[in-house]
Structures are given as C-alpha cells and as structure tokens.
Amino acid sequence: MSAITITDLTKKYGLLTAVDHLNLTIQEGELFALLGLNGAGKTTTIKMLSCLIRPSDGDAVLLGDSIKDNPSAVKRKSNISPQETAVAPNLTVFENLELMAGIYGQKADASRKSAREMAQRFGLDDVLRKKAKTLSGGMQRRLSVAMALISNPQILFLDEPTLGLDVLARRELWLSIRQLKKHVTIILTSHYLEEVEALSDRIGIMTKGCLAAVGTTAELIRQTGTVNLEDAFIKLSGGVL
C-alpha cells in the first residue's frame, strides 16, 4: 500500500523553479532516499511534504491526507529531522525529548517514559540532565533525530541526518534507522552515497528540481551502464565520468 503519492508537485520562487512537476509513489515501510547535488530540490521537496512550505502547484497525499487540503492531519502523523540540528539550547536532553513527545499529544507520564526510552536508544542516557547547548555537535545531532522519532511518526523525513557526525556516530545512527525500516516510511536525503546504498530500498535522483531516475541501487547502475552508485549518480546528475 502506498504511503506517499506525489502528483506534479511544484515549487517556484519567482522565476526559479526549485521543484518541477515531481511524480512519485512511496510504499508503506519503505526507506526512500533522495539524492542530488546542492540546489537539486531535495530539501524543498521535504519541506513541502512536511507542510513547512506550500506547493506552487500539484499535491501530495500522505496516508490519505493531502498536504494542501489537510496539513494538520499530515503534521500529526509525520515528523522531520531538519538539516540543521534542531534542539532547544537551554533545555536538557530529557526536557527536549519530553517537550516533543508532549507537543505530539503524549500524556505527561507517557512523555517521560518515551523520553527515557529514546535517550537509551540513541545513547543519550549519560547526558540526560545536560543542557542541549553543552553537548558536542554529534550528540546534538543524535538528540535532534531522537526528537523526530519520539512522536512515533508513521512517516519520517530525515534531511541529511548524519551530517557532521563522526564515523562511529554515523554507524550508530544507521543502526537506529535500519531498526525503523518496515515500521516507518522514511524519506532520507544525504550526500553520502555509501549511506544511501546501505540504508535505502529505493533511490530517487534529483537534478534541477526534476526526478531524473528512480530505482534500487542495482537498477540505477544497470540503467546507466556504470559499475557503482557513485558513477551512476554522476552520470544521472549530468556530470562527466
């Protein structure tokens, strides 16, 4: 069953078309990666799907609700981990997690329980009472992703989730993301091709606001007649091999 159906989704900023008539269907429980060079339209697409900005044209239906007609319903069942770390600096790790759980409707007891569970899952239990602003960049990033997951979203948008993380932290986060597969529908953007290859079920390659190709890693390699995902990506992005 499809979780996300995108039809002619378009975003224009004056004369610039950031996303141009995007058509895509993502299945429930699928981890779909959006790849593209800077300015390809990945983040704009995610912002439209998470109801942060309104499309200029077209629509997307997320688990039965349109982002144009019923953004409140879409917001209740989805969550986003933005590209930049998104934490409240003067709140502790526990307070940040508890706040997000509460905002998505969990009662006080359930919020505290979820906060503890999420902290454990993301290796944040040792810094639970520390203010977010005192954490290292990597830890803040982990907290930011944990805050996106605490609402138990049915659809999760991960915009460059491992940006700025060291290798170990990145691998730990991969593990957490893998555990979500099949339970949560995920759209992930990343510049790390090995990350996309390791995590995603399917990949969409965006260039200049358009979807240039969609498929599994093997399909994209086959389609481009290349030997690996990097070469396939370069070829599909209009680069020279």
Next chain:
Amino acid sequence: MKVLLFAKRNIKEILRDPINLFFGIGFPLVLLILFSIINKAIPDEAGNTMFSIEKTTPGIASFGTAFFALFSGMLLAKDKTTSFLMRLFSSPMTVLDFLIGYTLPLLLMALIQGITTFLAGSLLGLPLSVNSLLSVLFMLPITIFFVGLGLLCGSLLNEKAVSGICGALLTNIAGWFSGVWIPLDLIGGIFKKAAEALPFFHSVETLKEVISGEMTGILPHIAIVLGYAVIFYGLAALAFRRKMHSDKV
C-alpha cells in the same frame, strides 16, 4: 496541553539566562531603591513629591514591563536562527499556540515582578492595600502591549536588531516618555504631546490611579494602553503567521 508545554519551555529558556532574571526582577528593585534615596535627599521644604514612593512604585512597576518586549523579541528572534522553530512549525502547533506560548511566561513574570516591586515599595513606605494587588493585575494589559511589540520585532527582525530596538531604544523611550524620570509638565510642548500620544505615560498613570484608589481616573489611560496592546499584539500575530507560512522557513 501543547500551549502549556511550549510556555514551560519558554519560561525555562528565559529564566535560565541570569541577565533576564536580573532585568526582569532585580532591576526594578534597584531603581526603586535609587529613587527612594533621591527622594530622601530632597529637603521637605522643597515640596517636591516627584520621587515620592506613591509615584515611583507604580512608575517603576510599569517601566519594568518594558523589558518583556526584549525577552519575547529575543526569544523569538533566537528561535528563528535555529531549526528548532522549523521543527515546531512542522508539528501540529497552530499560530495561536505559539503566540500564547510565548506570552504566558511573560504574564507570569509580570505578576512576580509586580508583586516584588509593590512589596519592596511597601518596605520603603508605600501602604499595602487591595489597590496594590489591583495594580499588579493592571500590569497585565501593559505587559501584553510590550510582549506584542517584542513578538512583532522578533517576527520581522534578527537578534541584533531586536536587542537594539527592544533593548536600548525602547527602554529609553519608555523611560523618558513615561513621566517617571522627569514630569512631562516640566518640559511641556511637543515632548508632552508626544508622551500623551504614546502608551508609556498612560501605563504609569493607570497604575498611579489604581494605587491611589481613584478608579474613575483609570479609564482614559487604560483605554489607550489597551488600544496599543490590541494593535501591536494583532500586528505581531499577523507577522508571526506570515513567518510561519512563508517560504523562508
């Protein structure tokens, strides 16, 4: 529930900054003591009641709320610089949830500030009465005006501009045009007319009337304060809504 959780977060963000705590609670008390010392230094024969405790306490209580414009504006402007606000914009929170969530903590702070200012005033000779309590309650519409102004600036401007406008500029304007530091009649002319057109003088006069028990004199002053509060809070709501729905999230 969402509103209260957000308000709780905001009060923590504000109070965990010691400078806010000083300007929110401590600074009005420092001013009150300073004015009390000045008042004592004025000989009785001069017949100058300008700095009497009956006048300075409501004046400073009103002036103290000007800092809430700085607190609300800075909090919003800071939130705008991080992706935290973007995260909240993608949550089920509405414009109203945000506005109330930013305002509630400052109303609570206004109550605490008012109570401490009037209690301190009583230690310096101001008789405590039901009017003192009423004065604290009348600080709330004044606070809503300042919070509205702060949220308007916070929605439209960056941190640096907000700190300049809602900090140095506004506190000076609010002080000089309030008639607390210098009686308006002493200067007169355009300065007096401008002060009477602005809400700062009327905020002070409202509290002075309440504390003196002259309830009939409150209406013309509070009406102007309420008018400014409605206009600025309304503009803040429009600016915030525009920010929330803008393409530059």
